[in-house]
Amino acid sequence: MNRLVLWNVDLTLVDVAIVTRDAYAEAFRLVTGRPLVKLVPPHGRPDSEIVFETLAVNGIVAEDDHLPRFLSALATAFADRRGRLAKEGRMMAGAKDALKAVSRLDGVVQTVLTGTIRANAVHKLKAFGLDRYVDFSLGGYGEEVYPKATLLQVAQSRAKQRLGTPFTAANTVVIGDSTRDAQAARIGGAGMIGVASGRSMASELREAGADIVLPDLSSASEVVAAVTALTSRMDRAAH
Incomplete structure (x- = not known):
């Protein structure tokens, strides 16, 4: 059985907010020629959405080329600061052990579902x-x-093309810390493990549709048990 596990990045696996803000400020300056006064809070939103809102709250009328230019500048600014990530940021409690433990489950492929642009998620x-x-x-x-x-x-479509397996709510799990992650899982078709380590409280994650809520990732065995429980629905459906 193939299983797809999609991890949110910020405040689920790592917290690098200081470096991210600095990179945004540099990208804003390069694209607009003005200093960044206000950066809108992420709240689990994609960089593309944050860019448009940040331009608006700083009095910049968005033009067609603003988004690609900003995202390109953001990737460069973030790469220039990647040496600061481990020093000024932190790995969330249990993140490495949880990723390692889930990777040992039969048929598991792990990737990310994140508002961060790909280059920066890798860094x-x-x-x-x-x-x-x-x-x-x-x-x-x-x-x-x-x-x-x-x-x-x-x-899910990318994973199906690679592995030949259809991915549905029965064999896909999202692990994230925000209500947006939970809502995306419910609407998009995936099981949801909420992690109350970031933007949202446990009660908010449950209300938004999380199937299982953990306080953090510090117990790798609990994370594995949750992934197993949510992906065993396919086994039950087959019998």
Whole structure:
């Protein structure tokens, strides 16, 4: 049985907010010629959405080329700062052990479902040695201008093309810390493990549709048990 596990990145696996803000400020300056005054909070949204709102709240009228230019500048600014990630950021408690433990489950492929653009998602996980457990070619990323639920379905389609297995709510799991992650899983068609380590409280994650809620990733065995429980539905359906 193939199983697709999609991890959110920020505040689920790592916290690199300081470096991210600095990279945004640099990208904003390069694209607009003005200093960044206000960066809108992410709230689990994709970079593409954050860019448009940040331009608006800083009084910039978005033009057709603003988004591609901004995302390109953001990738460069973030890459220039990648040496600061491990020093000024942190890996969330239990993240490495959880990724490693889930990777040992039969048929599991792990990737990311993140609002971060792909290049920056790679840098974020690589800084903490987490990239070895993730197939970045199968994920959904912030430069793809879709809602997160659609990004989930894009990732499922990529995995189907690679593995030949249809991915549905019975064999796909999203692991994330925000209500947006939970809503994307419910709408897009996946089981959802909420991790109350970031933007949303456990009660909010449950209300948004999380099937299982964990306080954090510190118990790898609990994460494995949750993934197993949510993907065993396919086995039950087959009997």
